[in-house]
Amino acid sequence: MHTIGxxxxxxxGTALAIxxxxxxxxxxxxxxxxxxxxxxLASMVDGCQVHExxxxxxxxxxxxxxxxxxxxxxxxxxxxxxxxxxxxxHCSGAESVDILEPATRAAAQAGAFHPLQTLASIAQAIENxxxxxxxxxxxxxxxxxLKGMVDALGGWAIELKPGDKVLxxxxxxxxxxxxxxxxxxxxxxxxxxxVPPSEATxxxxxxxxxxxxxxxxxxxxxxxTGPVARGDLGTIRKHxxxxxxSAPEVLPAYCELGRQxxxxxxxxxxxxxxxxxxxxxxxxxxxxGGDSK
Numbered sequence: 001m002h003t004i005g006x007x008x009x010x011x012x013g014t015a016l017a018i019x020x021x022x023x024x025x026x027x028x029x030x031x032x033x034x035x036x037x038x039x040x041l042a043s044m045v046d047g048c049q050v051h052e053x054x055x056x057x058x059x060x061x062x063x064x065x066x067x068x069x070x071x072x073x074x075x076x077x078x079x080x081x082x083x084x085x086x087x088x089x090h091c092s093g094a095e096s097v098d099i100l101e102p103a104t105r106a107a108a109q110a111g112a113f114h115p116l117q118t119l120a121s122i123a124q125a126i127e128n129x130x131x132x133x134x135x136x137x138x139x140x141x142x143x144x145x146l147k148g149m150v151d152a153l154g155g156w157a158i159e160l161k162p163g164d165k166v167l168x169x170x171x172x173x174x175x176x177x178x179x180x181x182x183x184x185x186x187x188x189x190x191x192x193x194x195v196p197p198s199e200a201t202x203x204x205x206x207x208x209x210x211x212x213x214x215x216x217x218x219x220x221x222x223x224x225t226g227p228v229a230r231g232d233l234g235t236i237r238k239h240x241x242x243x244x245x246s247a248p249e250v251l252p253a254y255c256e257l258g259r260q261x262x263x264x265x266x267x268x269x270x271x272x273x274x275x276x277x278x279x280x281x282x283x284x285x286x287x288x289g290g291d292s293k
Contacts, residue, residue, distance in 0.1 A: 005061025
């Protein structure tokens with residue numbers, strides 16, 4: 001089994017190092033921009049030693065994970081002197097393996113290993129990574145090695161081509177980060193009737209969990225509920241009028257999300273083409289400043 005080192009000891013690097021070591025992978029070296037974070041990782045991983053810089057990690061580890069912020073990956077790859085037979089992997093969701101060209105130029109293998117998961121803290125990342133989907137980009141034999149790591153972590157893998165990464169990552173942002181934005185918009189609306197954000201979030205969480213459960217168990221498009229799914233023009237008009245009066249800054253987002261939801265409703269089969277056109281006209285008219293009544 002290859003010895004493993006980490007350059008970068010943030011949330012992703014620390015969680016991966018801990019989980020891989022738990023599965024028997026020899027994680028032996030770490031370096032980070034701040035020694036404190038490297039020492040923290042090493043204290044949590046048996047047999048891992050802190051090194052002064054990335055070169056020192058590359059000198060002792062057969063497989064090196066670059067788990068720095070995305071903007072620093074290319075710089076790290078260019079600064080280290082890699083060698084033939086070595087494997088170099090980054091964990092960026094948006095970057096391809098092309099960013100590791102200095103490593104491949106030195107006859108090292110290059111790969112990408114991205115956990116499709118929300119990692120807000122080290123503790124949460126350690127908990128969330130097992131069972132996740134991992135986006136992989138590599139050639140054999142490294143690809144097989146990375147698949148083995150995914151299996152060991154209880155996850156499942158998808159293989160991406162270089163041109164796939166940016167849209168793959170954009171999809172993750174929409175599903176994860178922008179869900180947070182939607183919750184913020186929703187809790188802001190609750191403040192118009194004097195319910196504080198913490199209480200609004202508590203009230204909405206069962207609804208969010210139920211929605212995710214429906215997506216998982218019922219699937220698209222049948223999991224869609226609500227006024228667009230029913231073709232309920234009257235309720236949507238009321239929403240638009242209220243938003244225009246009390247939260248006009250939310251109105252464009254509501255209309256655009258409504259437009260994107262109409263095809264899902266149509267695919268579900270609960271509305272016909274005529275009602276679909278009426279819904280789109282209503283959202284378009286309201287978003288352009290027309291009368292929503």
